[in-house]
Amino acid sequence: MIDGTCFLExxxxxxxxxxxxxxxxxxxLTxxxxxxxxxxxxxLSSVLEINPDALHTAAALDAERSRTGKRSMLHGIPILLKDNIDTKDKLHTSAGALVLEHSYAKKDAFLVKRLxxxxxxxxxxxxxxxxxxFMSTENMPSGYSSRGGQTENPYGIGKFDVGGSSSGSGAAIAANFAVAAVGTETSGxxxxxSSQNSxxxxxxxxxxxxRSGIIPLSHTQDTAGPMARTVRDAVYLLCEMMGEDEDDLxxxxxxxQPDQLLKALNNSSLHEKRIGIVREKVMDLLGEEKGEVYETALKQLSHAGAKVIDDVKIPSSTRKWSYNVLTYEFKANVNKYLSELDSSISVRTLTDIIDWNKNHHEKALKYGQSLLIEADKTSGKLTEKDYLKALNEDAYFSATEGIDAVLREHQLDVIVFPNNLGAAIPAKAxxxxxxxxxxxxESGEPVGIxxxxxxxxxxxxxxxAEAFEKLTKARKQPLL
Incomplete structure (x- = not known):
């Protein structure tokens, strides 16, 4: 094994x-x-497959650097991608599903092209x-896929939740398997x-x-984003991922422009920032031990000069949330994605996937497929009254009567949650x-803010975020 003391972290x-x-x-480095x-x-089972061309790519980039210098801050930097992001190379794209384990994308996702x-x-x-x-409600754990098995948390294998669904990206970067990774989010x-893997x-x-070239769940909420060990590294990755794509208007x-994100890194500060603390329902879900870590973080914000406004309430937070929008959008979106796959892939609709899984249930359905079946009951045309009603209500109650309302009421810059306990509201907005x-x-489980x-x-x-990171220097690498 290469002596990588200088590479670790x-x-x-x-x-x-x-x-x-x-x-x-x-x-x-590769x-x-x-x-x-x-x-x-x-x-950990965090990496599904390795790019056989990775070393060749690195060699070509080394030669280019020696001739003309580096292209960007990502020149020669090894990056991992979540398995629902298309790559036109020798890697498969399967969303962790056995039914797509032999699927090769016809072209790079736009963000991959950018990288x-x-x-x-x-x-x-x-x-x-x-x-x-978005497969089953039958006790399916975070980080499980029929293709890759169960991803484990490097801070406590078999002990701590790894978080989902970008589980492998989180565990792999925590364990120093690459410099950074790309995950995707619909809701958390x-x-x-990221929270669970520090x-x-x-x-x-x-x-x-x-969003083009990513196996979809919801066109309303889906987005890709960077996952890294530092804020600065995540921003470097985000700057190269963003850009105008004619296939996603x-x-x-x-x-x-990206330079404004880089400028923000150099202007990091908590001084006089108005930060609202959401406590309603949050502390009960967090538990006492994690709650103590969170309380310490809040005190650090205050000591650094932030104006902390405690116990703010999001007006719509008591509203019952549902899968409605996701259930309807998944069928329409996944059918479109499947229709464009190579002819060697036999499944072309969500119904085909469900049937294939049934025929291979011993390997493909350890936890069932109740969400897939529920989504397949919809028309796939996005014309249902319940869908259109939920779509408008989600946008209104998460934005206008949600985050917008609490920011306006208290003149806040941001609101704060522990871990991802408030993720659903900004996700829907x-x-x-x-x-x-x-x-x-005390047992070593990570807590995020x-x-x-x-x-x-x-x-x-x-x-x-950069100011908080500099202030606390909270991250510790896991011991493997």
């Missing part, structure tokens, strides 16, 4: 300095992470909760595994990152959130 800034000064190469996966991932153009090394695909955790699927996760405003709405490590329980703001407020969130 290394940041992108540190790695770029080493490569610029010819102290290390992208090839050596080999180091491949060795880490080989040595430790049998415990390749930036000089990133696509190291491989990570395990995930099958179908983005970046924030949850890393940084950015769930952007819907539309900041293109909402990406043309973003009001700022399409609003951004960032989670940052906050500490650990999540900052949420209105749409397109990523620069503000980055300022606050």
């Amino acid at each position: 290394a940041t992108i800034d540190e790695l770029q300095r080493m490569m610029d000064q010819q102290e290390v190469t992208a090839v050596k 080999r180091y992470y491949l060795d880490r996966v080989a040595a430790y991932d049998q415990q 390749r153009e930036a000089g990133a090394v696509i190291l491989g695909k990570t395990n995930m909760s099958e179908w983005a955790y 699927s970046i924030l949850s595994p 890393i940084v996760g950015i769930k952007p405003t819907v539309g900041l990152v293109s 909402i990406t043309t709405v973003c009001p700022y 399409g609003y951004p959130s960032i989670t940052v490590p906050a500490g650990y329980t 999540t900052f949420t703001a209105k749409a397109w407020q990523e620069p503000l969130l980055i300022e606050i």
Whole structure:
């Protein structure tokens, strides 16, 4: 195994300095992470497959650096991708489902194209909760897929929840299997595994990152986002992922350029930031031990000069949430994705998937497929009265009568939740959130703190998250 003492927990800034000064190469760095996966991932099942071209890509990027310099801060940096993100290479894209284990995408997802153009090394695909955790209500644990098995939390194998559905991305980055990873979120699927694995996760405003080329769940809520060990590394990744995509027109709405995210890193501050603390229902769900870690984090915010407004209430938080929008949108979206797969893949509809799973139930249906069956009962045309009603209500109660209302009432910059306990409301609004490590329980389970703001407020969130990270330096690497 390569002596990677200098690589362990290394940041992108540190790695770029080493490569610029010819102290290390992208090839050596890639080999180091491949060795880490080989040595430790049998415990975690976080990486589904390795890109056989990763070392060749790294070698080509090393040669290019020596000739013309680096393309970006991601030049030569090994990155992992969640298994629902299309890549036109020797990697499969399956959303963790056995039915798609032999599926090759016809082209790169737009964000993958952007990452390749930036000089990133696509190291491989990570395990995930099958179908983005929209498969079954029958006690299916986070991080399980029929293709990849059960992803484990490196801070407590068999003890702690790994978080879903970007579980493999969270566990792999915590365990130093790559520099950073890309996850996707519909409702908590970046924030949850980031909190549970003591890393940084950015769930952007819907539309900041293109959704094209990603196996979909909900076109209303889906977004990809970066997962890394530091805020700065996550921002570097996000800057290269964002961009206007003619196949996803909402990406043309973003009001700022990547340099504003980088500027926010250099303007990080908590001073005079008005931060609202949500406690309603949260503390009971969190439990006493995690609650103590959270309380310490809140005190640190206050001591750093933030104006903490305690116990703010989101007007719509008592409203009963449902799967309605996701249930209707999943069928329409997945049928569209399946229709464009290579002809070698036999399934073309959600009904086909359900039937295939039934015929291979011993391997494919350990926890059933109740959510798939429920979604398949819909028309797939998105014309149902219940869907259209839920769509409008979700947007209204999560945004106008949700986050917007509480921010306006208390003149807040952001609101704060522990872990991902408030993820559903900004997810339904399409609003951004960032989670940052906050500490650990006595038994070693990670606890995160999540900052949420209105749409397109990523620069503000980055300022606050980076300042909190610098203040607390809470992250500790897991012992494998």
